Amino acid sequence: MKIRQARFSDLDRIIEIELENFSLEEAIPRSVFEAHLREIQTSFLVAEKEGRILGYIEGPVVPHRHLHDQSFTEKIKDYSHQPGGYISVTCLSIAKEAQALGVGKRLLKALKEVALEHEREGINLTCHDYLIAYYEKHGFVNEGISQSSFAGETWYDMVWQPENKEN
Secondary structure, three states: OEEEEOOHHHHHHHHHHHHHHOOOOOOOOHHHHHHHHHHOOOOEEEEEEOOEEEEEEEOOEEOOOOOOHHHHOOOOOOOOOOOOOEEEEOEEEEOHHHOOOOHHHHHHHHHHHHHHHOOOOEEEEEEOHHHHHHHHHOOOEEEEEOOOOHHHOOOEEEEEOHHHOOO
């Protein structure tokens, strides 16, 4: 399996995986993924095996500790040209056929390597309560209920920082 930067030619498969895993309210629209592919410089990664995309992780570099709902829109701002900041994960999604095969773990590991290479303060994301343990297993700390109201859901702020890099 190879982890690489996403390309526009991956978009149809990314959308397919997104719709496999998220409700219509939660799924990121195609236009937003197009904006993310255009704007995000270092932190839109795909896992590929034998030419097939099995999953992806993506999100901009932002100056704040917790994810903001603007990151889920076409008005995304990527601060990767500035020092520090957090990679703010807007989506980690794995194709149904590849779930429980370690693809998510590989993508998280690769994103942590990007964060370290570019000297980011850490990685942030929001998740549902049933995913808190998964992210904690990968070194993220639950910082409580998020102010995010994306898709009208309750989300939890999760943060990984380099001092937790053993995970």
